[in-house]
Amino acid sequence: MSVAQRLASFHIQIAAEGPKHFVFVRENCVALVERTDAGYGSIGSTGVMTESGLAYLIWRDRRPLLAGKSGERPAETAEVAAIRRFSDDLKTALSL
Numbered sequence: 001m002s003v004a005q006r007l008a009s010f011h012i013q014i015a016a017e018g019p020k021h022f023v024f025v026r027e028n029c030v031a032l033v034e035r036t037d038a039g040y041g042s043i044g045s046t047g048v049m050t051e052s053g054l055a056y057l058i059w060r061d062r063r064p065l066l067a068g069k070s071g072e073r074p075a076e077t078a079e080v081a082a083i084r085r086f087s088d089d090l091k092t093a094l095s096l
Contacts, residue, residue: 003039006093012086029086030054033094040094046087048079057083 007013007024015030016023022033022040028049034041047056048066055068057075064075075083 003094006095010089010093012090012093024090026086026089027082029083031087031090033090043087043090043094046083046090048083 001009010026012024012026014022015025018035020035021044022035024031024033029046030049031046032044034044045056047054047068049055050066050068052070053068055066055072057080058065058067058072064080065072066075066079
């Protein structure tokens with residue numbers, strides 16, 4: 001199965017391509033992936049689009065938070081699960 005087929009099977013799309021990175025999305029989850037000569041490199045932090053813009057999942061004092069330019073707020077259990085699932089699925093699809 002090709003990378004494109006694996007991405008499609010996980011409902012992950014390439015939202016943008018640049019000279020150094022790809023942007024992958026599924027629903028409101030977003031990840032930046034390094035572009036290499038071989039194709040795909042490391043996956044950067046995974047985040048979600050919120051009403052205030054892009055926010056990344058961080059942990060402070062063992063509590064999940066969504067942090068972005070507009071500040072931070074506690075991450076809901078469903079958001080943490082969706083971000084983790086997306087990150088795992090993207091890693092599998094890209095075979096990293």
